[in-house]
Amino acid sequence: MSIFQRSSRVLAIDGAAVSIVFLIMCAYFAIASPYFLSPDNIHNTFVESVSAVLLAAGLTFVLISGGIDLSIGSNIGLSAAMTLFASMNGAPTVLALLAGVATGLIFGLVNGAFIAGLGVSDFIVTLATLSVGAGVLQVFSASTQLTGTADSSFLALARGEVAGIPTGVLIAVVILFVLEIALIKTPFGRTIYAVGINPNAAYLAAVSVRRTKFLVFVISGIVAGIGGVLLASHLNSVQPGLGGGYELTAIAGCVVGGVALAGGRGSIWRAALGAFFLSVLSRGLQLIGVDPLxxxxxxGAAIVAAVAFDRGAQKWLQSTLRPVSPVAAAATQNAQ
Amino acid sequence: MSSFLNTPSLGYRVEGLLAKPGSGLVALLVLFIIAMTFVAPSFLSFGNWENIANQAVFVLLLALGMTIVLIARGIDLSVGSVMGLSAGVAAFLINQGLIFPLALLAGIGCGLICGLLNALMITKLGLPDFVATLAMLGVARGVLFLWTEGTPFTRYMTPEYRLVGGQVKLGGIITIPIIVAVVLCILVSLMLRKSLIGRHLYAVGGSPDAARLSGISVSAVKTFAYVVSGGCAGLAGVILAGRATNVAPTLGTGYEILAITAAIIGGAALTGGQGRMVGAILGALTITLIANAMNIAGVTSEWQQVVTGIILLLAILLDRITAYFKKRQTSAEIEQSPQQEPTPATAPRRAIS
Incomplete structure (x- = not known):
């Protein structure tokens, strides 16, 4: 085995290709703008990417099970509005927090009931709840000014610091860790993969496909609700259009990280990396003075490049690392 | 199936009607129209229906292309942006002094090229449909923003363009966009039902593996679907530029969601292999009717989104009811069939389907 082949084994590690592209991008921005690696910028980049990373992580559960959740965009906006509204009206921090998470939970329950209970297309159901949620946020914020709560412990949720690390980032990391454990180490996590790879086979193996589908939407809703709470605490104001388009960024982040839209493949850290990748990209572009237009x-180009690179790397690895006979190669090509 | 020995009861007949695909949607529309005539009598006026037809053209054109893509088990998220970009191409070229028909063709060509690029990303690079067209959505919108530098293209309107945009009726009777939409509907319907490529679209969407094994080039069929969808978006954009009288950089934003919604409430499925042209028309009409009715009834724009979402959920529920009656009817037929038709081969086949 040549050195070339040995070094190319690195690429075979799960998610290595995206990580390498990410590091190259960071190196480029660091050279192009001296401000990129300053503590201030690193701090801001992390704080601002929290909501995108959380949305992508929650969405990963749905994507692995072979579904899609478009409602997370208006979910995060409405949860932020509810939690801020509660806090502004004198609710204690814990209650305000619960108000936001409960809003997310309601989104998840409604989605799950329609999709798992009635067996309706998830795309359409979550599109409808996206529309309803965004509309309710519009109506709600048109009648009440959602700016500024005086509750300092609520604001400390995202703005405080523990040992120099923003609390919002800490909370997000803990949630990511819990989600990753739930996905990789628990029987429930395995059923999600099973349902995503082949629902019929999962059903025959005594997995309750309906229950799994219901739960992934509930998880996605709750995580988006938590994202809304952190977003409200970070911004301390909610605009009528908050969260619009976040669902597409989250989906793009998951895909860049290597979560398959077809289901059955992906993990939390990869989705988080993909979402973080996109936040860093947009921030870096701002820093080196690229026109926002x-x-x-x-x-768009980055999404295509990342996914094409990931696919290309895998195909190329299959051909270099495992030399196969022409017959077998033809068979695998036919199978694809 | 039923013979004179076993005359179907009235209830059975009603159930049979309910089991027809799309009947739930038609029932919803009829109820909706009846309700609206009480709320606002002007809703039923001829002028308003003309208005609805003219508005529905854009969603309908996009929904036609989307239905074809959905049948082939794809999805095209880029249609809204492509529509805006095509409008920009036509407007810009007219301002540059290109003769009118050529500028229109260039706009449609822009849509076709965007569709081809989508298809190449999907078939050659192996990107998932969702990702490739999502990227195209961002890129086409970005190109239009850069090109217009944030300010709309204006002052390109000519008398001919007023005619094409549907602002002036052809001979005082009917607008050109409606004629274009009707002709295209007939063509697409014939293509889906009678032509080889139509059968291939359903085959690829139903099972890509089975289609490939029976000698159909899956990538060629997918390319066809995306190019048609891009062309429809280009056509809609060219007409929209004539309708809107200026091309803002945000022109066409959000239309992809309308198109997908129209196609899906019309019976197309994201899982592929299903969908009809009539469904796309019904879906586009439903969406436009609801928007129009809410404007007439004076629903504020904040509430419109909520109502649209709820009606979408209602439409899905009706679809489930239709499916329930269909299932009930087939099971009723299976129960009756063994006595009337003792051929053992038919009964099990029915049970499977």
Whole structure:
């Protein structure tokens, strides 16, 4: 085995290809802008990416089970509005927090009931709840000014610091850790993969497909609710259109990280890395002075490049690392 | 199935009607229209229906392309942005002094090229449909923003363009966009039902593996679907530029969601292999009717989104009811069939389907 082949084994590690692209991008921004690696910028980048990373992590459960959740965008906006509203009206911090998480839970329950209970297409159901949620947020914020709570412990949720690390980031990391454990180490996590790979086989293996589908939407809703609470605490104001388009960023983040939209493949840390990748990309572009009009083009190109690179790397690895006979190669090509 | 020995009861007949796909949607529309005539009598006026038809054209054109893509088990999220970009191409070229028909063709060509790029990303690079068209959504929108530098293209309107945009009726009777939409509907319907490529679309969507094994080039069929969808978006964009009289950089934003919604409430499924042209028309009409009715009834724009979402959920529920009656009817037929038709081969086949 040549050195070349040995070094290429690194790429075979799960998620290594995306990580390498991420590091190259960071190196480029660091050279192009001296401000990129300053403590201030690193701090801000982490704080601002919290909501995107959390949304992507919650969505990963749904994606692995082979579904899709578009409602998380208006879910995070409405949860932020509810939690801020509660806090502004004198609710204690814990109650305000619960108000936000409960809003997320309601989204998850409604989605789950329609999708798992009635067997309706998840795309349409979550599209409808996205629309209803965004509309309710519009109506709600048109009648009440959602700016500024005086509750300092609520604001400390995202703005405080523990040992120099923002609390919002700490909370997000703990949640990511819990989600990763739930996905990788528990029987429930395995059933999610099973349902995503082949629902019929999972059903025959005595997995309750309906229950699993219901629970992944509930999880996605709750995590988006927590994201809303942190977002409200960070911004301390809620605009009518808050959260609009977040669902597409979250989906893009998951895909860049290597979570398959077809289901059955992915993990929390990969989704989080993908979402963080996109936040860093948009921040870095701002720093090196790219016209904001270019952002959507660059983001679109980055998504295509990341996914194509990931696929290309895997295909290439299959051909270099495991030399196979022409017959077997033809068979695998046919199978694809 | 039923013979004269076993005359179907009235209830059975009603159930049979309910089991027809799309009947739930039609029932919803009829109830909706009846309710609206009480709320606002002007809703039933001829002028308002003309208005609805003219508005529905854009969603309908996009929904036609989307239905074809959905049948082939794809999804095209880029149609809204492509529509805006095509409108920009046509408006810009007219301002540059290109003759009118060529500018229109260039706009449609822009849509076709965007569709082709989508198809190449999906078939050659192996990207998931969702990702490729999501990227195209961002890129096409970004190009339009950069190109217009944030300010709309204006002053490109000519008398001919007023005619094409549907602002002036052809001969005082009917607008060109409606004619275009009707002709395209007939063509697409014929293509889906009668032509080889139509059968191939359903085959690829139903089971890509089975289609490939029976000698159909899956990537060619998918390319066809995306190019048609892009072309429809280009056509809609060119007409929309004539309708809107200026091309803002945000023109067409959010139309992809409307198109997907129209196609899916019309019976197309994201899992592929299903969908009809009539469904796309019904879906586009439903969406436009609801928006129009809410404007007439004076529903504020904040509430419109909530109502749209709830009606979407209602439409899905009706669809489930339709499916329930269909299932009930087939099981009733199976129960009756062994005595009337003793051929053992038919009964099990029915039970499977």
């Amino acid at each position: 270019w952002f959507s083009i660059v983001t």
